[in-house]
Amino acid sequence: MKLDLKSMLAATAVVAAAGTASAQGVGIEKIGLAVPNLQADFFNQIKLGVEGYAGKLGIEVIVVDAKNDTATQVSQVQDLITQGIDAFIYIPAGAAAAAVPTRLARAEGIPVINVDREPDGEPGDTVIYGENVLSAYQVCSHIIGLAGGEGKMVIVHGQKGTTPEVQRFQGCKRAIDENPGIELVAQQWSQMWSPDEGFSIAQNMLQAHPDVKVIFGQADALAMGAAKAVEVAGFTDQIVVGGYDGDVAALESLAECDTPFIVTATQSTQAMGVLAVNSAIAVYHGASVPARQIPNAVLTTCDNAQEFVEKHP
Amino acid sequence: MSSATADSGKKFRFKLPFSLGRATGPLIGLLLLCAFLSIATDSFLSVRNFLNILDQVTVIGIIAVGMTFVILIAGIDLSVGSVLALSMMVLGYLNVEAGLPMGIAIPGGLAAAALAGFVSGLIITEFRVPPFIATLAMMSIARGLANMITNGSQIIGFPPWFNMGAIIRHGGFLTMTVAVMLVVFVVAVLFQRFREGGRALYAIGGNPEVARLAGINVKRATVLVYTMCAVLSGLAGILLAARLDAVQPSIGFAYELDAIAAVVIGGTSLAGGTGGVGGTIVGVLIIGVLRNGLNLLSVSPFLQAVIIGLVIVLAVAAETFKFKGK
Numbered sequence: 001m002k003l004d005l006k007s008m009l010a011a012t013a014v015v016a017a018a019g020t021a022s023a024q025g026v027g028i029e030k031i032g033l034a035v036p037n038l039q040a041d042f043f044n045q046i047k048l049g050v051e052g053y054a055g056k057l058g059i060e061v062i063v064v065d066a067k068n069d070t071a072t073q074v075s076q077v078q079d080l081i082t083q084g085i086d087a088f089i090y091i092p093a094g095a096a097a098a099a100v101p102t103r104l105a106r107a108e109g110i111p112v113i114n115v116d117r118e119p120d121g122e123p124g125d126t127v128i129y130g131e132n133v134l135s136a137y138q139v140c141s142h143i144i145g146l147a148g149g150e151g152k153m154v155i156v157h158g159q160k161g162t163t164p165e166v167q168r169f170q171g172c173k174r175a176i177d178e179n180p181g182i183e184l185v186a187q188q189w190s191q192m193w194s195p196d197e198g199f200s201i202a203q204n205m206l207q208a209h210p211d212v213k214v215i216f217g218q219a220d221a222l223a224m225g226a227a228k229a230v231e232v233a234g235f236t237d238q239i240v241v242g243g244y245d246g247d248v249a250a251l252e253s254l255a256e257c258d259t260p261f262i263v264t265a266t267q268s269t270q271a272m273g274v275l276a277v278n279s280a281i282a283v284y285h286g287a288s289v290p291a292r293q294i295p296n297a298v299l300t301t302c303d304n305a306q307e308f309v310e311k312h313p
Numbered sequence: 314m315s316s317a318t319a320d321s322g323k324k325f326r327f328k329l330p331f332s333l334g335r336a337t338g339p340l341i342g343l344l345l346l347c348a349f350l351s352i353a354t355d356s357f358l359s360v361r362n363f364l365n366i367l368d369q370v371t372v373i374g375i376i377a378v379g380m381t382f383v384i385l386i387a388g389i390d391l392s393v394g395s396v397l398a399l400s401m402m403v404l405g406y407l408n409v410e411a412g413l414p415m416g417i418a419i420p421g422g423l424a425a426a427a428l429a430g431f432v433s434g435l436i437i438t439e440f441r442v443p444p445f446i447a448t449l450a451m452m453s454i455a456r457g458l459a460n461m462i463t464n465g466s467q468i469i470g471f472p473p474w475f476n477m478g479a480i481i482r483h484g485g486f487l488t489m490t491v492a493v494m495l496v497v498f499v500v501a502v503l504f505q506r507f508r509e510g511g512r513a514l515y516a517i518g519g520n521p522e523v524a525r526l527a528g529i530n531v532k533r534a535t536v537l538v539y540t541m542c543a544v545l546s547g548l549a550g551i552l553l554a555a556r557l558d559a560v561q562p563s564i565g566f567a568y569e570l571d572a573i574a575a576v577v578i579g580g581t582s583l584a585g586g587t588g589g590v591g592g593t594i595v596g597v598l599i600i601g602v603l604r605n606g607l608n609l610l611s612v613s614p615f616l617q618a619v620i621i622g623l624v625i626v627l628a629v630a631a632e633t634f635k636f637k638g639k
Contacts, residue, residue: 038614065614070557070564075369079608082356082365099469100476100558120469159563160465189465191563 028087028284030060031277032080034073034101036093038065040193040221041247042269043091045312046115049273050089059277066093068192077101087111087280092119094159111283113276117163125283128275128293132164135265135297136171136218136244141178142263142299143214143242150181151213154205156198156226157189158218165189168218168244185209190222198225206233215241220250220264227261236260245269246300246308254305265297268313336592338631339579343599350606357609364482364491370601371494371556372397374594375549376568377575378501379542381593384576386517386538387585388444392433393546394568395455398561400426400547402459405468405560415475423547429455430543434536448539452569459562467561476558490552497545501590514538518585575600578628599624 033050035043047063054061062080066073073093080088081104088105090112092098098119105112112124144153155172158165176182186205190197198217206212206229215230217223223243230239239260243250246266253259272295279289300308351358376393383390404422407413413421429451436447478489487495505511516524517531525531554560579596581588603624607617 060611062608062611063614064608067614068563069566070559070561071372071553074556075365075604076608078365078369079605082359082362083609083611084356094467094561094563098559100556103480161467 026057026059026281028059028281030062030083030085031087031089031280032077032083032085033061033063033089033091034077034080034093035063035065035091036073037068037192038063040219041249042116042219042245042267045248045269046091046273046276049270050277051273052270053274053277057277057281068093070094070098074100074104077104081105081108081110085110087113087284089113089115089276089280090124091115092117094162098122111280113279113283115272115276123291126279126289126291126293128272128279128295129163130267130269130272131294131296132167133171133174135299136168136216137174138171138299139242139244139263139265140172140175140216142301143216143240144175144179144182146240146262147182147213149179152183152185152209152211153214153216154186154202154209154212155184155188156201156205156215156217156222157187158193158222159191160189164244165218172216182214185212193219193221195221195225195228198222199229200225202226202229203233206230206235210235213239215239215260217241217243219243220245220247223261223264224250224253224259227259230260244297246297246312248309248312251300251305251309251312254300254302255309257302257305263299263301266300266308266313267297268295270312271295336580336589336595339592339595339599339628342628343595343602346599346602346606350602350609354606354609357606362605362609364486366598366601366605367491367494368479368488368556369605370597371490372549372553373568373571373575373600374494374597375497375545375552376572377579377593377597378497378590379545380569380572381501381576381579381581381588381590382505382514382538383444383542384518384573384581384583385514385585385588386535387521387583388437388535388538389448389573389583390433390539390542391445391448391569392429392451392455393542393572394565395452395459396426396429396543396546397550397553397565397568398459398563399429399455400550401554401560401564402462402468402562404551404554405471406462408472409468409470410463415472419551422551423544426543426547426550427540430540430546431536433543434539437539438532438535444539456562463562465562467559469559471554471558475555479552479556490555493548493552497548498590498594502594505590510534510537515586518587520586571600574625578625580632596628599628 031054035047038044051061062083064076066076070093088110090101099122102112102119102122102124114124114127116129118127176184186209188201198221215226217226220243223241227241230236241261243261243264246264250264253261275293282289380390400422403425404418407421408415408418433447433451436442437444482488513529513534516529517534521531575596576593578599579592581592
């Protein structure tokens with residue numbers, strides 16, 4: 001039986017590559033996808049990745065959007081389970097409450113694939129997240145290098161306590177520690193990773209520290225908001241801004257290269273969606289998957305942004 | 314005093330047909346919605362899904378009861394979501410960080426909420442600040458305090474039975490959290506129908522000056538109503554903490570809008586003086602069933618937002634037309 005499944009999986013992978021698989025080869029019919037917030041391009045890209053790939057395999061995908069509210073997400077997951085999903089791709093909304101949806105799905109024996117964030121104390125069958133530490137280190141090294149390795153720096157954090165927020169800071173801190181000339185003068189946390197938060201947080205920081213030379217926004221939306229604040233303040237020539245994620249809008253802006261925002265780390269979001277679907281199929285059939293699957297992000301500057309604009313990884 | 318009885322007697326005569334009339338429209342809407350969903354999707358009509366819906370409306374249902382009383386006296390409370398978060402954070406702090414038993418932590422959370430509501434009430438009655446502004450201020454204050462408790466971080470690590478209270482269905486039906494909601498509903502309906510205090514709210518909403526002249530202590534009643542609304546928000550927060558098995562200060566964002574929507578869909582007028590808890594319960598269920606049904610039908614999240622907005626417009630517009638017609 002086990003051999004059967006394995007060969008079936010292998011077959012699935014092959015046909016999937018050819019893009020002509022049918023539902024019969026896969027064994028699952030319905031996947032539930034719980035997303036924190038579709039306004040964020042990052043999650044939207046994952047959704048597109050999941051839907052596009054699952055569509056090719058003939059799997060129905062039911063998407064629910066929690067609008068960043070953990071309680072809404074718990075309700076939505078109950079509804080997904082009522083609809084008889086065969087596998088559950090779960091991106092926890094916010095930092096808290098992540099454990100309950102996993103428990104609900106586990107109680108029904110439904111495989112749980114975590115993407116981007118992992119609940120405390122209640123891990124899914126596998127977690128897929130972009131490598132954060134090394135890429136954040138690369139982004140920060142790049143902007144610090146452009147500033148000549150010295151001067152004041154500020155960081156606009158993402159939502160406090162989430163995995164990407166913690167790890168991106170960890171990576172960036174390493175770059176800061178390697179450059180004794182860099183002084184981290186201010187840090188502030190956003191609630192929703194949104195551009196307007198990036199704008200207002202950066203504006204206040206620039207007010208307090210007009211001599212800042214380096215800004216790291218932990219997501220492209222935050223970084224682009226911060227870059228706008230830099231432009232408004234008239235500091236365009238003095239400050240470099242680094243971001244993270246490789247959002248579509250950010251990549252387009254980088255390709256134009258006409259703002260202080262000049263580097264990001266592009267995550268393979270669509271590929272993560274595909275990986276999530278494949279993992280769901282594998283776990284459903286009892287095959288083992290690695291506890292952590294961590295695709296790398298690619299350092300993206302004005303020079304190589306254009307290729308990602310044409311085809312998002 | 315005799316004028317008071319006359320007044321409330323008059324209210325009674327108007328009230329009964331109104332309360333039924335105002336709640337029947339939404340009730341018919343709810344039944345039609347259920348009938349449609351039962352046909353449109355085979356996963357809707359089951360005991361289990363119905364219990365899920367009750368689970369899902371617990372928090373907003375309890376908040377909406379408090380909001381109904383506030384709106385009945387022609388007020389508004391924008392702080393309910395923040396007060397809910399404050400109560401949750403106090404609960405989490407007392408139980409997990411300070412290591413106190415739930416027997417102290419739960420009353421502690423409720424007390425923090427009550428204090429917030431009491432202060433709102435005082436600002437409204439003593440300083441004559443409009444309720445919209447006073448509770449807007451409290452929304453900001455309570456949210457800030459909730460964030461200060463842990464500097465923005467979440468708290469996890471409640472005792473296991475706490476989360477089980479929201480998951481285990483006793484006798485196959487009632488979770489502890491849903492049971493609490495049902496008790497709140499029953500007590501609120503009984504209070505509003507049969508207690509003098511409940512009747513007084515209609516008089517205050519109709520005309521506070523007349524109510525005052527009729528011997529109702531309007532100030533005291535107003536402070537009590539805002540305090541009660543905050544306590545119910547706090548209670549909803551504690552149930553939410555049980556459901557999520559975690560607390561975080563950013564929770565409850567924009568819940569006041571959901572609660573107000575439920576009250577308005579249920580036929581309570583924002584002008585005060587007409588409507589009631591019965592209609593609100595129907596309003597809460599309409600929102601709950603609608604969200605659940607749209608999820609079950611796999612309607613895109615973007616389209617869901619549009620549909621929910623349309624239903625609110627439809628419900629209120631239908632009432633307006635009905636009254637024009639009379």
